[in-house]
Amino acid sequence: MLSLESITKTTQDWLLAKFSPTMALTIECIIVILLCITLFAVLGLVLVLLERKVAARIQIRLGPNRVGPGGIFQTAADTLKLIMKEGLTPDTADKFLFNLAPFVVMMVAMLLLAPIAFAKNFQIWDINIGVLYISSVSSLSVIGILMAGWASNNKYSLLGAMRSGAQIVSYELSAGFAVLTIVVLTGSLQISEIVAAQQNGWWLFKGHIPVVIAFVLYIIAVTAETNRAPFDLAEAESELTAGFHTEYSGMKFALFFLAEYINIFIVCAIGATLFLGGWMPLHIGSWEAFNHIMDYIPSSIWFMGKTFFLIFVIMWFRWTFPRLRVDQLLNLEWKYLLPISLFNLLLVTVIAILGWYF
Amino acid sequence: MYNQTDIIKDTTDLGPDGELVVNMGPQHPATHGVLHLVVTLNGETIKKIEPHLGYIHRSIEKMCESLTYRQFIYVTSRMDYLSSHINNTACALLVEKGMQIEVPERAKVVRTILNELTRIASHELWIGAMAMDLGAFTPFFYAFREREMITDIMEDTCGARLTMNYIVPGGLMYDIHPEFQTKVKAFIKQFKEKVTEYEDLVTGNIIFQSRTKGVGVLTAADAISYGCSGPVARASGVSCDIRKIAPYDAYDRVEFDEVIETAGDSFARYIVRVKEMNQSIRIIEQLIDNIPEGEFVGKTKNVLKLNKGEFYQRVETARGELGVYIVSEGGTTPHRIKFRSPGFSNLSVLDHIAKNSKIGDLMATMGTLDLVIPDIDR
């Protein structure tokens, strides 16, 4: 059967047969890098279009419908426009940091791709501390945003960056605790093992209510971490015009924009991996026939389906809710989400020790 | 206004006590036009707000001094463009008062219905824009869907969607459209169905409530001292509905309640406007089937000349009390005309109620004051 797993296997076999192991590894690295960049570009185009279409449908509009059939080339045209635009640098800006910031944000998003399992045995780097790696690297994105806000030498940017700093640092906690519940249940930090542990059912279903709570907490926390509405305080356009990227234009702005969508994809992919079984098909206990049918659907489709479902939910949030105020945002984290997630983690630990999950 | 070097200096330097001075506007997504606020911040907390006006100042008062009493009505549509009908009514009423023109009953009733439709349209737009200020985009489109029905009705009858100029001294410019009544009834039906959507999406929403409750509290004493009127004052418990106090047109024969809340915060201002829309629907329902037959415009002379003297006419626009004060020397043009615009007084309260709150609160406060900048600048 033609699957992503077999393609990688054949490629590697062929490379090892042709070249020396070092050379083969180098070539593999280059291929992976190229694939990553392609994935980024495609994801950016698709997600922006998806967001605009979802927003339009919710707002009883049609959305982009002029460029190509149903407007599918709209984002490609937009990208072309952004590439051709001049990338302005303000006179009083810190030029080096100002130009570096979009790339820092982008690089963080790229690093996060490494441990994600896109399909069965299709993973860039199955690092044994995968979840820890994700938590630590994702918190680096705040540096890029702070850098952009500070270097712009614009008051709106500065306020936006400071808000973003406070927000990401706070919400990192509940996101971490939500991830920890799964780590506690699985007993491993490795992504492949977490997926394998969901062989007979996804954690969301077999982990009782505490995992459902953890799932909800995770969705809220990552929405905040990726600066999405209703937590988009860093770029609250009615308050700070565009927040930390007020001064950016052209392709540098596009990189911020792209990074936002890539981050959404990544957090949703991680959410899907931890709670919804990643590429694992829907298996229900001992229904052998049903499980067998589900196995026929390729694992990559399972993964993408789950991820895009979560992305849709986050978009749904954005187009429904008003924005929170900055102090309410921090109240929500420290007074509601953090106590609940601490208590929830305790509960899950008890469940894990007593083995009450299926 | 600042000159260029001032603005550059402003964005890099700090205020006298190390405070951040931010220019909000004249191009800013939340100032709804060209309002320029110089906001002094301490971190996220607002220390002082100083409005700079005049970016859309057209000196309408001066302009009206050279226009005749028929002509100057159209200019007032451009003041508070969201309640242009009500502005026109105010001017027409004043000229009628000054010349003792009899207005036919039909014209009075139609004017009342159109005024209330305008009020609903204005509040609909306000709900959308207000929700957008707070970060919720979707209610904007739902509100505009209903507003679109009103503008269609206006287009049918008045020939324009925003700046109608349908009201002339003595009555109406032409008779209502034959389908006017059926369309208004269809609108009432749809409005009653869809108004619950705002409850679901906005009013009941926990985030919206926490953003507006207890934010920008205006006490009744302050509302009086700052000369506030309209929903802003009524949300603070000050009864100031001109439609009740000095009824004009057909308001003396319809039943409606003056909506009064006592909390005085942004949420109360929101609730007042939502309830006011329902009261407007109530007024329209009472009148729509009882439009009397007859003339639509009274007998007027070709050239209108106001008697020598001073005249003042108050009406209740969607934003509050609009006063038109005319000093006439007996000629065909006014000697001095003054528009007491509701937005001007309501804006002056902004510094007082938004002080010591967060930037996010400023948006909620400013949104619920319902500022229309051409109305403030005139």
Add this chain to the structure above:
Amino acid sequence: MSNELIKQYITAHLPDAVFDETGEWLNVVVNSDSLKGLMAVLYGEPNYLNYLFCLTCVDYKTHLTMVYHLSASTNRNINIVIKTNLDRNDPFIDTVCDIWRTAEFLEREVFEMFGVTFLHHPDLRNLILEDETAIAVDDKKELVNEQKGYWPLRKDFEDPINMIKL
């Protein structure tokens, strides 16, 4: 409270006030020096005319007239109009913005449109037009000097650039 009562009250307080009842509302013409005292009295008990809903100025070519529309917030049907005449060449009057906060903005508007100076006003600057400093560096400098003032709502104001005569 009827107009008669208000008249009695004002006469008791200010014997030289002139009344005019020909219009819709009671008009009182007072001396510009005694205006502030009268306002303070009218604001307090027992009259309680505590709602200043319109403050403006009229240029009669021979003099300027300040017009204050007062009302009672509890009963908006009681309205009186207080007027005071000012010298057109050197108009000044006491501010009322310590009684009504709304007067602060309204007086600033009158200041820039008519050139009336309000004594003891906390922040008497241009609100709508450009700042004086901005005018000074502007190319309108000559215009300002020629006319000794830049008060658009006065009757003799001419601006050849922005005013088009029909």
Add this chain to the structure above:
Amino acid sequence: MFLKDYIVDVYNGVASLLKGMRKTGYYFTHSKEIITEQYPDNRATLKLADRFKGEVVMPHDENNEHTCTGCTACELACPNGTIKIITKFDITPEGKKKKAIDAFIYRLEMCTLCNLCVAACPSDAIIMAPNFEHSVFDRSKLTKILNKPGSKIKEGIE
């Protein structure tokens, strides 16, 4: 009790949020609610209100005749000098001199579409037409002469 209040708080908050999401979800799944007007594509079906005030036009009948007497009532009624009428004197067959319009100049760029000129016209010579696509590349194209070349006044209109 503190804990009970806390839980009720959280529950009510989440419930109110879900209510809003239900509403937006309804619109997401019901495409018949979409109200977008595809403007340039729907020109054929687009119906404007018959009273829509788009611009001032002067109707001419099949004999190229209009009813404007050149009385300048519209010019006087216009608040902002949009209309300018240039008159000439025609010689009628009886040899009498008769006033007629040479050019009815209408400046669309200055017009506020207030309908005062139409209301003022004693002979209903001008009307408001529901045209709204006025954009041109050159501002001078907005200054129009409303009477057609060679047109003359209808018989019997004074």
